[in-house]
Amino acid sequence: MLLKEIMQAFELIDDPKASGKIIYKAFKQVDPEIDFETKTISGEKGTTDFIKVRIRGKNGHLRGGEVPTLGIIGRLGGVGARPKRIGAVSDADGAIVAVAVGLKLTDMRIKGDVLQGDVIVATHICPNAPTAPHKPVPFMGSPVSIETMNRFEVDEDMDMILSVDATKGNEIINHNGFAITPTVKEGYILKVSEDLLQLMRIVTGRPPVILPITTQDITPYGNGIYHINSIMQPSTATDKPVVGIATTSGQVVPGVGTGANYPFALEETARFCVEVAKEVGENNCEFYDEEEFRRIKELYGSMKKLQTLGKGVTYVKSDS
Numbered sequence: 001m002l003l004k005e006i007m008q009a010f011e012l013i014d015d016p017k018a019s020g021k022i023i024y025k026a027f028k029q030v031d032p033e034i035d036f037e038t039k040t041i042s043g044e045k046g047t048t049d050f051i052k053v054r055i056r057g058k059n060g061h062l063r064g065g066e067v068p069t070l071g072i073i074g075r076l077g078g079v080g081a082r083p084k085r086i087g088a089v090s091d092a093d094g095a096i097v098a099v100a101v102g103l104k105l106t107d108m109r110i111k112g113d114v115l116q117g118d119v120i121v122a123t124h125i126c127p128n129a130p131t132a133p134h135k136p137v138p139f140m141g142s143p144v145s146i147e148t149m150n151r152f153e154v155d156e157d158m159d160m161i162l163s164v165d166a167t168k169g170n171e172i173i174n175h176n177g178f179a180i181t182p183t184v185k186e187g188y189i190l191k192v193s194e195d196l197l198q199l200m201r202i203v204t205g206r207p208p209v210i211l212p213i214t215t216q217d218i219t220p221y222g223n224g225i226y227h228i229n230s231i232m233q234p235s236t237a238t239d240k241p242v243v244g245i246a247t248t249s250g251q252v253v254p255g256v257g258t259g260a261n262y263p264f265a266l267e268e269t270a271r272f273c274v275e276v277a278k279e280v281g282e283n284n285c286e287f288y289d290e291e292e293f294r295r296i297k298e299l300y301g302s303m304k305k306l307q308t309l310g311k312g313v314t315y316v317k318s319d320s
Contacts, residue, residue: 002104002270006263009099013079014088018127020049023099027053030106035062041152046143048078048126050152055105057281060118061157067117070280071158071240072273074098074122075149075165075230077140078129081256085131090260091140093166093247093269098123100270105277116281122153137169137254139229146221146230150237160241160280160287162273165231167211167246168253168260172228176262177204178269179211181244183288184218184235187303188296195285196243196276203272211246215306223309229255236307241287245269 012018012026020038027034035054040047059065074094081089088096102121108114124144132141142149154161173179180200183190192210200208213232216225220236235242247269253260279285 002267005100005103006266009096016127018125020051023051031110043144045130048124048143050124052122053102055119057115057117059116062118068159069118069157070277071161072121073153073163075163077142078126080127081131082128085258087258090253090257091166091255094164095123097164097270101273119277120155131256139255146233154234154237161234162245163234164245168249169255173211173248174250175209175248176250177265179209179246179248181211181213183241183243185241186239187306190288193287199275219306223313
């Protein structure tokens with residue numbers, strides 16, 4: 001149960017003074033020796049604080065072990081849109097879940113429930129991010145570029161990644177809760193992980209829900225192509241498998257909307273991420289079939305070009 005952590009994370013980010021330092025203080029209260037990084041980065045439209053916390057496992061890379069490292073990235077433009085909007089926006093879901101998961105895993109470790117593998121949690125905190133036009137409803141923008149987000153959030157030590165992002169401003173999925181995407185790796189959209197489907201059934205007590213993604217969604221922002229949102233952008237910056245974890249709603253909700261962070265949906269999402277972390281450490285959760293991926297590359301070649309802006313493109317405004 002992560003309702004306490006969700007509420008704590010929400011209170012930390014629902015503040016005009018929300019910052020990486022404030023998040024750090026909350027983690028330090030749980031673990032005085034927490035491995036935590038925060039850095040303020042400036043962009044054309046303001047600043048944001050990137051945060052990254054590493055939770056050590058018994059046999060993870062940080063201790064010289066071989067158990068793979070799970071990365072959990074909270075994707076968003078900003079946690080708030082001040083001064084246009086007062087309060088946490090719908091887009092803050094990714095940061096709320098990431099912070100809550102980090103707090104829970106840190107608390108578990110301090111109490112003695114230490115996972116086998118390491119977990120790296122990353123997101124960024126910006127209480128006054130810009131807004132951006134998008135159809136069918138407005139999205140949150142960001143003070144920094146997607147390339148900057150990927151540089152600070154996608155860590156080379158992550159062996160597989162869960163990318164958590166609010167995905168409510170669309171007419172493609174209408175479901176209160178969360179959904180997962182197929183696994184994306186090196187420009188290929190692979191089949192949905194059966195292990196993740198089973199964990200979703202256990203966590204929610206309902207049939208699993210899948211967010212459909214397209215080739216457009218796994219290309220980088222800036223190529224002038226429509227993207228459902230930025231949920232799959234980490235996949236453009238790594239050769240590791242990435243799965244999107246979308247917080248969803250039954251109705252179309254703008255990313256700039258306030259009062260739209262649904263606590264029970266966020267708790268389910270965070271609990272799912274924690275369960276994935278447990279199972280990855282026990283080698284019970286595969287994001288993709290390595291042999292099948294080898295075969296598909298053998299048959300059809302590399303698709304890494306989809307991780308680039310494309311032929312002759314430097315950067316153009318994307319309708320996203």
